[in-house]
Amino acid sequence: MRPSDYIHLTLCMVEFFQGTGTLWSSEAAPDAAPRAVEGQSVGPCDGRADRTMKTQYYTATSLDGFIATEDDSLDWLFPLGDPNSSGYPEFIADVGALAMGSTTYEWILRNAAKDSPEAGPVWPYTQPAWVFSSRELPAVEGANIRFVNGDVRPVHAEMQAAAGSKNIWIVGGGDLAGQFYDAGLLDELIIQIGSATLGKGKPLFPRRLLHPVLRLVSVRQIGAGMVELRYVII
Numbered sequence: 358m359r360p361s362d363y364i365h366l367t368l369c370m371v372e373f374f375q376g377t378g379t380l381w382s383s384e385a386a387p388d389a390a391p392r393a394v395e396g397q398s399v400g401p402c403d404g405r406a407d408r409t410m411k412t413q414y415y416t417a418t419s420l421d422g423f424i425a426t427e428d429d430s431l432d433w434l435f436p437l438g439d440p441n442s443s444g445y446p447e448f449i450a451d452v453g454a455l456a457m458g459s460t461t462y463e464w465i466l467r468n469a470a471k472d473s474p475e476a477g478p479v480w481p482y483t484q485p486a487w488v489f490s491s492r493e494l495p496a497v498e499g500a501n502i503r504f505v506n507g508d509v510r511p512v513h514a515e516m517q518a519a520a521g522s523k524n525i526w527i528v529g530g531g532d533l534a535g536q537f538y539d540a541g542l543l544d545e546l547i548i549q550i551g552s553a554t555l556g557k558g559k560p561l562f563p564r565r566l567l568h569p570v571l572r573l574v575s576v577r578q579i580g581a582g583m584v585e586l587r588y589v590i591i
């Protein structure tokens with residue numbers, strides 16, 4: 358066992374005994390991915406044990422599988438939970454590069470400009486970002502953004518080089534995450550499921566993944582409004 362594993366394991370045990378409701382569930386070596394135990398919550402310590410870079414689709418969805426309404430509203434999402442009481446702060450600290458589709462980018466621009474319309478949008482990420490579009494989109498001054506089009510594989514290689522040992526975040530939408538999956542480049546799904554249904558909207562992940570493609574490695578309750586599930590793609 359490496360010294361860093363001892364530190365990691367200790368942190369996990371402290372977290373568990375402090376009553377955060379998370380539990381290290383791997384019985385053997387900490388290098389092995391923890392098992393999900395029915396009826397118990399596990400993680401978030403699982404991901405932190407593995408220092409190799411991952412490509413992760415991290416998103417929130419309604420209970421019926423939509424990440425936004427048909428007209429791209431997220432207003433239904435915000436009352437469900439505070440991102441800071443989820444795994445988001447730990448997650449984003451390990452992100453070295455991110456990618457999104459044009460609808461998500463345009464949503465961010467619209468909403469980032471709401472607070473101070475006269476100053477223009479404030480880009481929320483410090484990591485380099487890749488935005489997929491077949492159109493010419495407005496840039497954000499001072500933001501580290503590249504506009505790309507087409508095959509995700511060369512873009513992923515660029516992102517890997519920029520991210521170094523950190524992870525790649527596929528912000529969304531669902532089909533873009535699916536394109537990375539189709540290319541064999543997606544390692545994990547981290548999905549926060551809200552206690553709300555939308556009936557229709559933008560799909561979480563419009564692909565068919567049948568057992569045993571997804572292995573559940575952690576379950577984390579976020580208040581009464583959300584649960585975070587973490588899956589490894591095998």
Ligand SMILES: NC(=O)c1ccc[n+]([C@@H]2O[C@H](COP(=O)([O-])OP(=O)(O)OC[C@H]3O[C@@H](n4cnc5c(N)ncnc54)[C@H](OP(=O)(O)O)[C@@H]3O)[C@@H](O)[C@H]2O)c1
Pocket residue numbers: 415416417418423424425428429430431434457458459460461462464465489490491492505506507508509528529530531532533536559560
């Ligand atoms: N619930 C959450 O946590 C969460 C997270 C992320 C996003 N969202 C929301 O979910 C919605 C997602 O929208 P969406 O499903 O339309 O997905 P999107 O990925 O944000 O945008 C899709 C668009 O991106 C462009 N695109 C995708 N792949 C491309 C490729 N390989 N090459 C070139 N262009 C490509 C295409 O548009 P063009 O070519 O026409 O530009 C495509 O129509 C947004 O409203 C967003 O705000 C929610």
